[in-house]
Amino acid sequence: MPSVLLTGFPGFLASAFLPDLLSRTDSQTRVTCLVQSHFRPMAEERARTIVARQPDWSGRIQLVEGDITQPGLGLKDGGDSLKADAREVYHFAAIYDLAVPRPLGMRINVEGTAHVLDFIEACPSFDRLHYVSTCYVSGRHPGIFSERDLSVGQRFNNYYEETKYLAEVEVQERMKKGLSTTIYRPSIVVGDSKTGETQKYDGPYGALRWLVSWKKIAPMSSVGDPRKFHVNFAPRDFVVAALSRLSGMPQSRGKVYQLCDPHPPTIEEVYEIFSSATGRRVLRIPAWAPLMKGMLRLLPAVARSSHITPESIDYFTHPTEYTCENTLADLSGTGLCCPSFRDYAPVLVRFMQEHPEVSDKAMH
Numbered sequence: 001m002p003s004v005l006l007t008g009f010p011g012f013l014a015s016a017f018l019p020d021l022l023s024r025t026d027s028q029t030r031v032t033c034l035v036q037s038h039f040r041p042m043a044e045e046r047a048r049t050i051v052a053r054q055p056d057w058s059g060r061i062q063l064v065e066g067d068i069t070q071p072g073l074g075l076k077d078g079g080d081s082l083k084a085d086a087r088e089v090y091h092f093a094a095i096y097d098l099a100v101p102r103p104l105g106m107r108i109n110v111e112g113t114a115h116v117l118d119f120i121e122a123c124p125s126f127d128r129l130h131y132v133s134t135c136y137v138s139g140r141h142p143g144i145f146s147e148r149d150l151s152v153g154q155r156f157n158n159y160y161e162e163t164k165y166l167a168e169v170e171v172q173e174r175m176k177k178g179l180s181t182t183i184y185r186p187s188i189v190v191g192d193s194k195t196g197e198t199q200k201y202d203g204p205y206g207a208l209r210w211l212v213s214w215k216k217i218a219p220m221s222s223v224g225d226p227r228k229f230h231v232n233f234a235p236r237d238f239v240v241a242a243l244s245r246l247s248g249m250p251q252s253r254g255k256v257y258q259l260c261d262p263h264p265p266t267i268e269e270v271y272e273i274f275s276s277a278t279g280r281r282v283l284r285i286p287a288w289a290p291l292m293k294g295m296l297r298l299l300p301a302v303a304r305s306s307h308i309t310p311e312s313i314d315y316f317t318h319p320t321e322y323t324c325e326n327t328l329a330d331l332s333g334t335g336l337c338c339p340s341f342r343d344y345a346p347v348l349v350r351f352m353q354e355h356p357e358v359s360d361k362a363m364h
Helices: 012-024 037-053 081-083 102-121 157-175 203-212 236-247 267-278 289-298 298-304 312-316 325-331 340-353
Strands: 003-007 028-033 061-065 085-089 126-133 143-145 181-186 188-192 217-223 232-234 254-257 282-285 320-322
Touching: 003 012, 012 028, 012 037, 012 085, 012 236, 028 037, 037 061, 037 081, 037 312, 081 085, 085 102, 102 157, 102 254, 126 236, 157 181, 181 236, 188 236, 203 217, 203 267, 217 267, 217 289, 217 312, 232 236, 232 282, 236 254, 236 325, 254 325, 267 282, 267 340, 289 298, 289 312, 289 340
Parallel strands: 003 028, 003 085, 028 061, 085 126, 126 181, 143 320, 181 254, 188 232, 217 282
Antiparallel strands: none
């Protein structure tokens, strides 16, 4: 039976993407999800939920235990048959954590991706790799960063950005050697724009949780010039829908797509959006970014109570702006576009208030 290999299940994006993948592949195609053993119960529960919504998909989801950090993907059984059957690979698996230590980021994001690429080279019927990168391979590149850019002499905010950059460098090197690949670079992925659903409270959620902890007026530090810098959010439903549509297009082979907001808000506008969405008046207190980061690192109790991480401070003065010409061109006429953060921010806040149990920790 032809097979599609999906890594990163039952993570945030891969879990939402799996139903889309099943819906547009034929009934003879099986989706094999590579799952770490400690996530097996969660993966089984998510798979059952997906099949319950669409019984026709029964038998088409296969869970296999493995680990991208191991050669051969750590497959103990069925590795040879998976190699023989695999036609496509969707590589979502990564550690999405701005505070990741470099050794862990290298092991999962860089070595893990290399192991996936090596596995693909042993698949005789392989057709295409779909690799999920990030816009933030740009690091702190000043100015425009396009889908054509990768190595531009950038420095990085953190080891997450650096290791995702190094992983994409490896992918693009294999592309130059003939590997059929499409690369997708989401910006900062937040919850569903219609339901607010998310699996982790990171990114803008720290600031939102801080604001809603106050009654009417919430003090918030302001670093840099809020009119100068932009922040780019993309809701999960747009990222998944765009990835699903683009990955099914023959013309997407060999392309890079930045799945981002072509008209992102400035930090100034984000403060206004946060205030409106939470019903709190934001009392801005000018601060020096290095001092803020240092204080949050030296006083972890303050970071925990404020829900603001030291690593997030860099994104209030992030100098990069992202273009998405390939995405806009190939999604033209489909009705798919990245919604404005202003329009769905209240939905994110409502979900956050109704679901305090959601963690701010990365899966790994």
